[in-house]
Amino acid sequence: MSFEPQKIRSFTEQVFLAIGCSETDAKQAADVLISADLSGVDSHGVARLAGYVRLYDHGRLNPKPEVKIVHETPSTATIDGDKGLGLVVAPKAMEICIEKAEKVGSGWVSVQNSNHFGIAGYHSSLALQKDMIGWAMTNAAPLVVPTFSKEKLLGTNPISVAIPAKEQPAFLADFASTAVAYGKMEILQRQGKPAPLGWVQDAEGNPTTNNNAVKEGGGLLPLGGDRESGSHKGYGLGAIVDIFSGVLSGANFGPWVPPFATAGFHGVAAEQVGKGTGHFLGAMRIDGFRPADEFKENMDIWINRFRSAPAVDGEKVQIPGDQERNFKAERLKSGLPLNDKVVESLEELSKRFGIGF
């Protein structure tokens, strides 16, 4: 089924209003989710709306957070998200990054006491309009095994970097530090298909094609798959994201990061080592390094050079961000293809709050 983005956006805003968010925050939160759906990241769009409401129902979400700076220098800060929606807290953190960058060249904010922030690329991209490079990362509940570990200790911990160009669209990298995001396993489960080797391991740490392995004591593998092909690098990357988001901010980290919503199969850790989920965001002024126009012209050269590389048969060399842009162009015309389970969850919210869509 296909839905008009504008209708889903308006419905999403109203649901956030219904749980007590301010109008500004409801608009902001909806914008992050719809942006994910438009970009083809279906797992992080309105598919999660019911989950955010579940967080609220369980008292884990403050719909009217007062985000506070708890520690700062001219170029750095830690903020307390006051149990707010990450969808709202992260853009506020990015605002602080941008203000600091305007004054001293760069701004870096670690965030404690937040919740799931949606797609990282939304937040990093906020820097682009200011001729800045944006960074965004977040930790997440443990689904991933470090190299040689039988235990899940890291989230899929994504990292995003957004870099402006001149005539070309921005370079926008946004990726989990695992071979694949968990959403890919859920697709295989629905289709009854095996997982390719290198995506997951079983409870004993053996390679497996069992698409249900993560639920059965196994774990997602770090980017690289196995030690021989560099899984310690994916593990290192996920660990950096965890430490910047969790340890630096005073949020939870590693196996203690709370799950998105309590319906998850991994449960909430009884013990906590910090407050909520953590993020890390940054903004760097291009002209803190060289004149912005010069840089952006060179980015056009970079992008054109990579795009025009000879490709293997039937493919082309893409620039990070191209896939999301292609999805967006198509879905603005054809609508959002929400699957039955997602539509069902929206219908439940519709009934509960008396909001049509």
Next chain:
Amino acid sequence: MSFEPQKIRSFTEQVFLAIGCSETDAKQAADVLISADLSGVDSHGVARLAGYVRLYDHGRLNPKPEVKIVHETPSTATIDGDKGLGLVVAPKAMEICIEKAEKVGSGWVSVQNSNHFGIAGYHSSLALQKDMIGWAMTNAAPLVVPTFSKEKLLGTNPISVAIPAKEQPAFLADFASTAVAYGKMEILQRQGKPAPLGWVQDAEGNPTTNNNAVKEGGGLLPLGGDRESGSHKGYGLGAIVDIFSGVLSGANFGPWVPPFATAGFHGVAAEQVGKGTGHFLGAMRIDGFRPADEFKENMDIWINRFRSAPAVDGEKVQIPGDQERNFKAERLKSGLPLNDKVVESLEELSKRFGIGF
């Protein structure tokens, strides 16, 4: 053959002196190389000493560089390495990062007009003694194919992040953005062994086990190996390193990055889009985010928790930096195991400059 680290260090210093480096710079450059050998990164130690001399012979290396800041804000700068040894220019850049971080919380320096800087982890680690987190990355000559590309457009572009702990040793991630470094292919070539699938592709972009594929028109694969297992993420990471090191600084980038030394098989690009090789370094004061002691105590918790995870049979869960530390402890006792080819290259330098080792 095994050699006393102190002897090799002294020899290396004298070779750098012989090509005209100042005493301070010669000591600094030797320290980076010996540190690589001690840490088990044999490909980046004195095995490259003859290469640095070759750079000098070809007029590509200025032994007495005057490193200049060409652009800056309180937290950012671009410096011109004046064609100096990256081994010397990068620590100078890191000094500037640290000074800026002391004043405004963080410091970020992009470097143009430099040369190969050795192991990234040496430079990021310079921040540790100041209770700061260190970053180091560098671009390098093209050996790596972006996802679906038949052409090599990126270097192995490493990234390193060093994070202090309290009782535990530092977290030190230092890894190429490829499945494996090129040095691993050279080992297979010497041994006459095939490459595992996922390391390289052939000239047509097909998976191959040919250990000579990179020289025969193929390329190293980004971390992740193929699209299905996330090679676009390794490509994205390598691209970020390239853009930060090359485009932001005004150095060369992508396929235009000059090779380490002209003896390389990839040749020097006739066309240049910037000056020399580029690096990017950063330092962030821990107490720009939270009290340093609190942070370091939490890092100890992080490290202990990960170390104590149940491991697959016969292995253990390591922390980034453990492998290098284990090598160092062993080699400080047993010496540096230099291979015949490396010893030969040192003997040639010994003859040429009249320096014994």
